Amino acid sequence: MTAPMERIQILDEIEKDIITCLQCAAQALLELSKEKSGQKQAETNTSQFLRTLQQVESRLSDQINYLTQVSTGQPHEGSGYASQKVLQMAWHRLEHVRSWVNELDRLKASHLSTTRSAAGPNVQNGSMTSSSTST
Known part of the structure; x- marks a missing residue:
């Protein structure tokens, strides 16, 4: 064409x-x-x-x-509309997945911060330390 x-x-x-x-x-x-x-x-x-x-x-x-x-x-030969539409939909799906991943990351950070603050000051690097030493 x-x-x-x-x-x-x-x-x-x-x-x-x-x-x-x-x-x-x-x-x-x-x-x-x-x-x-x-x-x-x-x-x-x-x-x-x-x-x-x-x-x-x-x-x-x-x-x-x-x-x-x-x-x-x-x-038909010479038409790029179908390919353009497929690409546009792929970009839309990619942005949707990115927004979900960002939301999950935000929820994870929120959950970790809530867990750390609820555990108190004895929590360091994800493990509890005891104030007493065993002999």
Whole structure:
């Protein structure tokens, strides 16, 4: 499939063809509006208008067909939407897991601090020391 920039270039060319169509139509009408119109010149402009218009119609139909394929939501060549959505959901899950791990870490720290303060001043490094010595 063509890259997005190529699609834009094709649309630019179609736009130029539309301008050519309008110019041919204007020339044909201008020729016909003259008192002494050149029948041959009007016919030449009209036939060029019709040829260019047919090309525009064909190329626009191609573009519209491409857009209908893209807009169905089905994966197709050149589409990164599905991959982008999967990546976005993975980042969301990662952030969710990080928040849970941080919450668990906070609860652990809170629990350890509560346990140490409840055990009293005799607790050092997680073990109790006795004030009396055994002989």
